[in-house]
Amino acid sequence: xxRWIRYHEPATRWGxxxxxxxxxxxxxxxxAAGLHVALHEGVEALIGRFSYIGGPEWCTxxxxxxxxxxxxxxxxxxxxxxxxxxxxxxxxxxxVSAFHEHGGHLPLRGPTVKAVAAVGVISCGGSxxxxxxxxxxxxxxxSRLADVAGLSSRQRRILLVAGCAAGVGAIxxxxxxxxxxxxxxxxxxxxxxxxxxxxxxxxxxxSYSTFMAVFGFGRHLLQGAESLVFTHxxxxxPYAVLGVVCGLLSIFFHxxxxxxxSRPLRRLHLPPWLVPGLGGLLVGxxxxxxxxxxxxxxxxVQNAMDGRLFxxxxxxxxxxxxxxxxxxxxxxxxxVATALTVGSGASGGLMGPSVFIGGMAGAFVGACLxxxxxxxxxHEIIETTRRALIPVxxxxxLAASMRTPLAxxxxxxxxxxxxxxxxxLMLVCVSAYLxxxxxxxxxxxxxxxxxxxxHAGDLLVHxxxxxxxxxLMETRWPFRVSQSVALGEMVIxxxxxxxxxxxxxxxxxxxxxxxxxxxxxxxxxxxxSEIVIASDIMTSPPVVVYPEESVYDVLxxxxxxxxxxxxxxxxEQEGVFLGMLPRDSIHQVLRRHVGEIRRHLYSEHAGLQAIxxxxxxxxxxxxxxxxxxxxIQRIPVPLEVANQSLRGIDFRKKYGMQVIGIQDESGQLQxxxxxxxxxxxxxxxxxxxxxxxx
Numbered sequence: 161x162x163r164w165i166r167y168h169e170p171a172t173r174w175g176x177x178x179x180x181x182x183x184x185x186x187x188x189x190x191x192a193a194g195l196h197v198a199l200h201e202g203v204e205a206l207i208g209r210f211s212y213i214g215g216p217e218w219c220t221x222x223x224x225x226x227x228x229x230x231x232x233x234x235x236x237x238x239x240x241x242x243x244x245x246x247x248x249x250x251x252x253x254x255x256v257s258a259f260h261e262h263g264g265h266l267p268l269r270g271p272t273v274k275a276v277a278a279v280g281v282i283s284c285g286g287s288x289x290x291x292x293x294x295x296x297x298x299x300x301x302x303s304r305l306a307d308v309a310g311l312s313s314r315q316r317r318i319l320l321v322a323g324c325a326a327g328v329g330a331i332x333x334x335x336x337x338x339x340x341x342x343x344x345x346x347x348x349x350x351x352x353x354x355x356x357x358x359x360x361x362x363x364x365x366x367s368y369s370t371f372m373a374v375f376g377f378g379r380h381l382l383q384g385a386e387s388l389v390f391t392h393x394x395x396x397x398p399y400a401v402l403g404v405v406c407g408l409l410s411i412f413f414h415x416x417x418x419x420x421x422s423r424p425l426r427r428l429h430l431p432p433w434l435v436p437g438l439g440g441l442l443v444g445x446x447x448x449x450x451x452x453x454x455x456x457x458x459x460x461v462q463n464a465m466d467g468r469l470f471x472x473x474x475x476x477x478x479x480x481x482x483x484x485x486x487x488x489x490x491x492x493x494x495x496v497a498t499a500l501t502v503g504s505g506a507s508g509g510l511m512g513p514s515v516f517i518g519g520m521a522g523a524f525v526g527a528c529l530x531x532x533x534x535x536x537x538x539h540e541i542i543e544t545t546r547r548a549l550i551p552v553x554x555x556x557x558l559a560a561s562m563r564t565p566l567a568x569x570x571x572x573x574x575x576x577x578x579x580x581x582x583x584x585l586m587l588v589c590v591s592a593y594l595x596x597x598x599x600x601x602x603x604x605x606x607x608x609x610x611x612x613x614x615h616a617g618d619l620l621v622h623x624x625x626x627x628x629x630x631x632l633m634e635t636r637w638p639f640r641v642s643q644s645v646a647l648g649e650m651v652i653x654x655x656x657x658x659x660x661x662x663x664x665x666x667x668x669x670x671x672x673x674x675x676x677x678x679x680x681x682x683x684x685x686x687x688x689s690e691i692v693i694a695s696d697i698m699t700s701p702p703v704v705v706y707p708e709e710s711v712y713d714v715l716x717x718x719x720x721x722x723x724x725x726x727x728x729x730x731x732e733q734e735g736v737f738l739g740m741l742p743r744d745s746i747h748q749v750l751r752r753h754v755g756e757i758r759r760h761l762y763s764e765h766a767g768l769q770a771i772x773x774x775x776x777x778x779x780x781x782x783x784x785x786x787x788x789x790x791x792i793q794r795i796p797v798p799l800e801v802a803n804q805s806l807r808g809i810d811f812r813k814k815y816g817m818q819v820i821g822i823q824d825e826s827g828q829l830q831x832x833x834x835x836x837x838x839x840x841x842x843x844x845x846x847x848x849x850x851x852x853x854x
Contacts, residue, residue, distance in 0.1 A: 177315065178359075180311075181359040181366070185326045186370055188297070193375070195293070211447075213454050213460060215463070220451065222448070229440035232282075232286045233443075236281050239276070240274060246270050248432075250292045252292045252562070253602045253603065258303065260613055260614055263316065263317070266299050271299070275296075282508060285444070288507070289513050295511070299323040300323065303320045318356045325360035326363040327367070329364030331371070337571030340566060344564045345564050345605070346612070348605045348607050348608075381458065382462060383462060389578075390580060392541075398525055402525045403591030407596040411595070417498075417499045417510075436504045439505070446493055446496065446500075447497070450489065453494045453498075467547075479531070480530040490520050495513075514557045514562065515554045518554040522556075530542060555572035556591075566589075569585045620750060624749070624750075625710045627711040633728045633739040635739040637739050642666075643698075644695070650674070661676075664700075668736045669729075671700060672695070672702050674697055675699070707728055711746055723743075724743050725743065791848050792849075793847055802838075804839060805837060821846035824843055
């Protein structure tokens with residue numbers, strides 16, 4: 161059975177990852193559903209009792225609004241920093257850091273505690289989102305399952321990303337968007353973690369289905385946007401303006417977070433668990449001015465989009481210019497309030513606030529459009545565009561702050577159910593990303609996969625995965641003996657210094673192997689070589705490989721056995737010996753491939769040859785330890801000695817310098833030089849110049 165599994169290892173590995181991705185999806189979807197219920201009940205029981213944060217009210221002071229964020233911040237500080245001694249950091253950045261720096265390890269305890277604390281913070285009016293914590297919780301579920309299943313670090317990272325995709329796909333109700341987000345948020349540039357896409361899609365589908373099975377299918381995060389469509393090229397003008405606004409808001413958001421995290425609160429030298437309470441006090445003050453900044457469930461965004469906001473008590477009589485001012489203020493104050501909440505150390509995420517801020521950016525541009533639009537344009541067209549600007553803006557800030565433009569397009573499309581806004585979504589997300597990508601909210605992101613420790617050596621790994629054992633094995637292995645062969649017969653004819661590995665056969669089947677250490681121990685006893693036979697000293701059962709396995713998969717067996725060759729046996733014919741796989745054949749493949757890469761590199765980037773030449777010189781100097789790098793120079797061949805040899809010139813006596821190498825016009829370095837070959841005027845001499853030479 162073990163042989164069958166190893167022989168079919170690629171298919172077995174994919175099946176295992178598929179099943180684990182399904183389990184990750186079920187668990188993450190269930191966690192998201194539980195978090196959603198807890199958040200709904202908590203908001204209704206606490207901040208929702210004292211203020212309707214989805215309405216237009218402002219400057220309504222109440223002691224409950226001031227004090228509740230303090231309670232939420234202190235409870236989070238005591239639970240996270242005080243009791244569990246966990247460090248700060250929002251969910252998405254913790255996930256990114258775990259992928260790049262910690263081998264995919266994200267302990268389950270931290271995200272679980274922070275998710276629970278985030279429910280308390282948000283229920284008390286803290287300006288944070290639940291999406292980041294559930295993304296980190298899903299990622300930690302994937303990481304933990306990988307540890308339980310005994311997977312490699314590479315596979316652990318795949319399940320880590322799949323868990324994040326499952327969390328985002330469920331809580332945002334966007335299965336495809338969740339998969340794209342989790343695989344792209346790892347990098348500052350528009351790259352995807354391609355190894356994780358399949359598992360992420362599977363986990364996200366399952367988690368979304370689990371989540372929607374609890375709350376009902378057919379609903380979207382933002383209701384009433386299904387009918388919104390892009391109908392005229394002139395609509396691109398307000399969308400272009402919106403892209404700029406979203407990009408600038410993401411920069412402002414980053415500045416607020418950076419300021420709070422790095423400067424004022426740390427100068428107070430307060431206990432870490434107390435700082436979130438101070439942040440909550442400031443958020444409470446802002447909430448008394450604009451309670452909308454405490455909205456973590458997009459109620460205010462929903463009311464602004466479907467128009468109910470403008471018919472509420474307190475909203476009558478406001479001009480569109482005044483509405484634009486209110487929406488703009490809410491967007492800016494939301495940035496500050498979120499920075500004071502999450503930046504001070506309270507639990508919560510930044511994805512939800514990014515979406516809310518984007519919605520306010522769209523509402524701001526829409527109100528400006530309504531204020532300046534000429535009366536000749538039908539009201540229905542302007543109103544439709546005003547409404548559509550809100551979901552498009554949600555994607556814009558998310559794309560810039562998380563550096564995920566493509567994922568943001570798909571996420572908002574699924575969150576709203578509106579597939580008629582693809583064109584404006586593309587324009588706004590790309591333009592906002594180009595403006596704000598230098599100032600993202602996840603400092604753990606790296607520029608691209610080439611800079612991630614997770615992808616160190618990917619080129620060589622993929623190369624070795626492309627070769628199978630059958631491609632490199634030696635089928636005509638000369639050292640084959642039967643079990644009954646005496647030790648003396650085995651060693652006859654062996655050359656001095658050779659280190660063979662004997663394959664001991666039982667007819668055609670491999671019974672064991674004998675290497676030099678076993679032979680040396682046996683030969684050390686006088687007269688033993690004629691008594692001992694191969695079956696007495698062979699290693700059985702030996703470590704074997706199969707012809708269909710990839711070369712990369714057998715590397716660990718080389719390391720564990722510490723052998724230079726491994727026997728290759730047939731899986732179909734029950735252990736029939738087929739040959740040996742030498743470790744040196746793998747080295748040859750690597751050397752040949754590196755040489756090809758070097759040749760292609762120099763043909764495409766000729767300037768890099770100078771660096772290679774300097775490296776050759778450095779290696780040359782390293783071998784002459786008494787000579788400093790400053791004493792090594794390149795000089796052209798003097799014209800008067802061209803076509804003469806170094807032996808005939810006596811270069812050292814004539815010029816006072818020692819020639820240690822000759823470099824031709826292609827950059828190839830000959831060291832030591834051929835002293836009898838005539839010099840050419842297109843060559844360079846590598847010489848040691850005495851320190852006292854002038």
